[in-house]
Amino acid sequence: MLSGRKMKDRRSLFDGAIVRRASVDALRKLSPKLMMKNPVMFVVEVGSVLTSVLLVRNTVQHTGHFRFDLQITLWLWFTVLFANFAEAMAEGRGKAQADALRLAKSETTAYRVNKSGGVDEVPSSQLRAGDVIRAVAGQMIPGDGEIIEGVASVDESAITGESAPVIREAGGDRSAVTGGTRVLSDAIMVRITSNPGETFLDRMIALVEGAERQKTPNEIALNILLAGLTIIFLLAVVTLQPFAMYSGAPQTIFVLISLLVCLIPTTIGGLLSAIGIAGMDRLVQHNVLATSGRAVEAAGDVNTLLLDKTGTITIGNRQATEFLAAPGVSGEQLADAAQLSSLSDETPEGRSIVVLAKEQFGLRGRELSKLNAEFIPFSATTRMSGIEVDKRSIRKGAVDAIARYLEEHGAKMPTEVRAAVEGVARSGGTPLVVAENGRALGVIHLKDIVKGGMKERFDQLRAMGIRTVMITGDNPLTAAAIAREAGVDDFLAEAKPKDKMDLIKREQAEGKLVAMTGDGTNDAPALAQADVGVAMNSGTQAAKEAGNMVDLDSNPTKLIEIVAIGKQLLMTRGALTTFSISNDIAKYFAIIPAMFAGVFPVLNALNIMHLHNAESAVLSAIIFNALVIVALIPLALRGVTYRPMSAAALLQRNLVVYGLGGVLVPFVGIKLIDMVITAVGLA
């Protein structure tokens, strides 16, 4: 279900315009005020400044090894720039998207209803919460609000990227409209609910642009770890100089700073914020807006998913799958009556009965107008629908409703029919009883159709340690049957909004994190209580405000993808941290012998990579350290490959790839770089 816009975005991971903008931004981000936020890269920048100053001084004084010192200085600056570039790339896509959204935000004219009931023309920027406006076909809705009168079809493609119009109407769960969308037909009265600058569009722009990006809790913790490691390695390098002097082999600042930069976790330090931004961006690609990065992290931690049955686990409509005729009634008789009673029933259930009758007994649909029939619509009091035709009086409805109808005609529900009804209910279906002229003909089996592939997805979730709970208004018997068929772990039957809330609280009391979707106003408290609450964009304003994410596609199944994105975000951080730290081993073996083999040739025994000479060894290590950041930008932006599996299996796989790989890759990389720079005569 990819919209055109999403397809385009996926293609443009390294879009030319974004790369150009990112290159400029990388330079702008050199400002120490911005760099301070990233302690690891700040240390590298300070080192770069220091070597630059020393390079100038050495050049003036004709001391030092100009060619080596210059290269070290340049690569140190590249290290900083590459990290900045990664961050700018991650922000780039969001910025491009924000530009597109700004177009929708352009100033429009609002038709504000004044006290006397007349209409004033005011610029949309002057609207305040509480104002009431009128919008007719062809007009842009000037601000977020709630429809208080009328029904209209609305083009929301500016926000959702989906071009098919949606229906918005007063009352109920589809009353919210968003500023920047366009009314296609009819006219509506809207009560504005947000002030200028606080609209959904404003929030969305700020979000995709990363302007309000705050570090998430886990990111802060990781930053502390990286800062701690940086201090430890700083200590190791600073104290190395006295030991080197004691040993009679003092080092130049260039070499010491190279060692420091190689040891501190620059790979993850340089890519950390890019990973976070890209994670949020991936959500946007899936047309989900999160109000905070915290919610995305929480999504990775979710223990329990609450899923509404209808629309999420089952396709929204039930379908007739079987005719169960009463004793003495043929299947065809039953099908005929059922078909007649359903001919003018335009609900999906009604249509499916007509289809089934045709499939099983070849009964063709008949033209109602030619039959001279009277259709009896479903009413809340009788809870039956039916038809009066040719002196045939056909009714269909729930078992108790039909039983009452039969009693009025002095008849009783045959026990066989009752048994059939129970059988259907136990299997998770909904029984409809058909009666004609006071006689029960049999039962139609309406079945909830579980969406394809759901069982596999729930199996995957289970493997990830996530429990799924189906929420349904059905009775426990039906709920149990559907739960079994869909493969969810648990269900909440005959659920009222309060039950949902209680379930969430109960799970949370056990220390679990809960995710759910919702759209109605009565979902709002539960959405707010859940750790991850995804509101449907088609839902009410209250629901959207209560949740911490909004799904623009209004697709409840999206929750599963959101969880995967959250996990992928955390995994990418962990993988690159592990990789970064494991890299240090090879760098030691490159730089330590290079530092001291001049004075103590025996230390060449540690030069296990057989690097060409001391200068080439230090250069290779620092070049590898810088290039690996660039090489890992795509991984940081896309996230590590995520396949649902148990934590133990994931850990094993990732430890081998990023832990063991992190130990081995730099040995190969540094050796290759050494061969290249030796060949081209740079060292």
Add this chain to the structure above:
Amino acid sequence: MSLNGWLQILLFIALVLLLAQPVGSYMTQVFERRRTWLDGVCGPVERLLYRLTGIDAEYEMRWTEYAVAMLIFSAVTLVLTYLVERLQGMLPLNTQHLPGVPADVALNTAISFTTNTNWQSYVPETTMSYLTQMVGLATHNFWSAAVGLALAIAFVRGIARRESRTLGNFWVDLTRGTLWVLLPISFVLAIALVSQGVVQNFRPYDTATLVEPQRAAGTGGQSSAVTTQTIAQGPVASQEAIKMLGTNGGGFFNANSAHPFENPTPLTNFIEMLAIFLLPAGLTVTLGQMVGSPKHGRAVLAAMTILFAVGVTACYWAESQPNPLMHQVAQGHSEQQSGGNMEGKEVRFGVANSALFATVTTDASCGAVNAMHDSFTPLGGLVPMVNILLGEIVFGGVGAGLYGMLVFVVISVFIAGLMVGRTPEYLGKKIESYDVQMSMLYLLIFPLVILGFAAVSVMMPSTGLSVLANKGPHGLSEILYAYASATGNNGSAFAGSNWNTHWYNDSIGVAMFIGRFLMIVPMLAIAGNLARKKIVPASAGTFPVTTPLFTLLLVGVIVVVGALTFFPAISLGPVLEHLLLHAGQTF
């Protein structure tokens, strides 16, 4: 290397692992205040102590209260020891009429024994009276070990408890650890040692007439005839037992466990090594039981065992190598000789048991020695040094080893925990920025003190370098080892140099103090913070801390984070010395 040597090492490992289970279970019972078979003896004493001191055994402490209680207790006992040392000339049980201990040595020693370091810059038999040894020093062997036990248990409670603000009662943990664990086991050990010839008396020193009179060089170039030898005595066995069991390591005699009255036979040697690992190994089982995941305890024990096995193998191998400078002499292992490097080793222990003892005593923060680490080959000596630099978490000191290891567990879980796609959790506790912050602080203090003091020392030729008996990389190794030993509260030394100077007495005193108490505070802060958290129930998505993979990960993180910090310094010390030795240069 010989088969006999390997069999002894394997027997040792097997016995350690075998004893861990019963000892650990017993400690769980003791600290969870369940019934034990010693209740009849210890119970009345415990109740009497609480009544006398007015302690409410049911009172639960927050981590800050726990820390303050621990610090007050340590401070008071430190002052007590200092006073006993200073005033010993006026106190009884001073058969040799020794004067009061000088102020800087007395303070260094008081800190040293309070911090479970037992660094000794003095010669015990000519400095400390029997009373000082017993009341001033041996008591600390019990107390500092009991404090370590209490702290480890508090940390484990922090992991195990759910939404609790408290970690237990320090006074109760201290009392129960001493009465139920340390005293009874020490008693049995002391009896075993006496049976092998370890002395236990209050007699004045014996004087023996030498069968072969010696000539000794005196001051001013004249030599004098030596016809008698003074043989020191004392209540040794009682102190020796707790010296090992409590991973203290402070010798009754200067020669420590190389002295025949401290460690007379191969059997006592074996028992003493076993005593060092007994409680630290048992604590991993206690950890598993108290947090409700015995498998996790075993995973931690496995990580310790792997690091230990690697260390002892490297040390035994290095010490068995022939000296490359004496290639003309047959140095192989044979019926006639042990082979390898016997300098500084006791003949009754040989290479295998000396290498094993050195590895054990530095893995744990014991510091007792049965051979001179300074005389080991460069790589052989590298093993004890690295063991200490890793933070003495391979089994480690009583209690201190476990909580040090658990800080590494927290870091490992945080680094790799993310890779399963969840915010890192350790046994259901989310590891958040505060925990990481305190863990990094804990990890930071260690290299800061060691590398900082060592760097300052090598920059001061007169105060720092003049005491060194060896120059070059070996001198650097000696200084690094001294500060590592002090900060890690080990107490052993590359004893080739004279450390009894003002600079080293003071700076090592500071290092010991920081290495113990400054590291305890962030550790308890983590425990307090963990205790407050909810426990997220385990599921298939939970980071597994019970698997062999976790064990390997933990070992990896310890090696990468712990050892790489010191790699540059080590490469200029033992590594360079080793390479130069094979190039024909010694120091």
